[in-house]
Amino acid sequence: MNKVSFYAMIVFYFVAGLNHFLNPEFYLPLIPGYLPKPHLLNLMSGLAEVGLALALLFRSSRRWAALGIVCMLVAFIPAHLHFIQAGHCVGNLCVPPWVGWARLLIIHPLLIWWAWKARxxxxxV
Structure with a gap:
């Protein structure tokens, strides 16, 4: 993994995590209805993304942060499945059905691989 890719990952997860706090209305419809306390889950997801992004900065915590990101991405799979099962619209987010499948089958594994490489x-530092 090169420096640009590594720092891009940190920025990606840091900004995505902040977005959970700044735009919760975007994420809440993506949380499956069978999961309790969607507002809390959204905040926890944002906190995890920000915290893991920051932990990647330090050699001493990098391996665990990268593994934490992999675990977090696996934990997000129900949200991806919910998005696919809900059809092409979840809340105000409407996209062609193939986008949900591409996120789950292509983008998600690439993000997992990217985090795995960061270890x-x-x-x-």
Whole structure:
């Protein structure tokens, strides 16, 4: 993993995490109805993304942060399945059905692979 990719990952998860706090209305419809306390789950997801992004900065916590991101992404799979099962619209978010499948089958595994590669990054602090 090169430096640009590594720091892009940190920015990606940090900004995504902040967005959970700034725009919760975007995420709440994506949380399956069978999960309790969607507002709390949204805040916890945002906190996890921000915290794990920051933990990637330090060599001493990088391996665990990367593994935490992998676990977090696996935990997000029910939201992806909910999005697919709900059809092409969840809340105000409407996209063609293939987008949900692409997120689950292509983008999600790539994000997991990206996080897995970050475990061994030796640059930075």
């Amino acid at each position: 061994g990054f030796t640059g930075a």
